[in-house]
Amino acid sequence: MQNTHLEAGYMPSDQEEYMNDKQLEYFKRKLLNWKKDLLSESMETVKHLQEENWNEPDLNDRASTETETHLELRTRDRYRKLIDKIDAALMRIEKKSYGYCDETGEPIGLKRLEARPVATLSIEAQEQHERFEKSHNEE
The missing domain is CATH 1.20.120.910 (DksA, coiled-coil domain)
Incomplete structure (x- = not known):
């Protein structure tokens, strides 16, 4: 590089x-x-x-x-x-x-990184993380 x-x-x-x-x-x-x-x-x-x-x-x-x-x-x-x-x-x-997801090791994706260059999670991992937080905050 x-x-x-x-x-x-x-x-x-x-x-x-x-x-x-x-x-x-x-x-x-x-x-x-x-x-x-x-x-x-x-x-x-x-x-x-x-x-x-x-x-x-x-x-x-x-x-x-x-x-x-x-x-x-x-x-x-x-x-x-x-x-x-x-x-x-x-x-x-x-x-x-x-460019790789901290949780899964999979590529985050160019479109996501273009929109959010500091992203550390793939969209799927981010959604799962948010669902987990939401379900635990409701308790």
């Missing part, structure tokens, strides 16, 4: 060997770009928080500012957790275990 060249507009295909070097490089770049975007948005949050006027004289304005800040921080916390998942996916790419 070292220095794998991707043509402009390359998209993984079912016609190729699953998780070949090109596909791994494609998903690596996709994950790195996603992480870069999340980190950039997080830096904007930090900048915004530093510039925010925390001493609004009007209580309604202050409450509105605090509510917006709380929502923004919750979003950034979700980003932090997502970045951890991205880092884990990048590690799986390096180990060449990316």
Whole structure:
């Protein structure tokens, strides 16, 4: 996978060997770009928080500012957790275990990975996991 060249507009295909070097490089770049975007948005949050006027004289304005800040921080916390998942996916790419279900070892599938590049379960395993959680939460 070292220095794998991707043509402009390359998209993984079912016609190729699953998780070949090109596909791994494609998903690596996709994950790195996603992480870069999340980190950039997080830096904007930090900048915004530093510039925010925390001493609004009007209580309604202050409450509105605090509510917006709380929502923004919750979003950034979700980003932090997502970045951890991205880092884990990048590690799986390096180990060449990316794209395979953690539970069954079967391929997750290109369409699922395209939609959710941090996926660790096949659709079937994910559905089974969700059914199990739902049945245990209802008890």
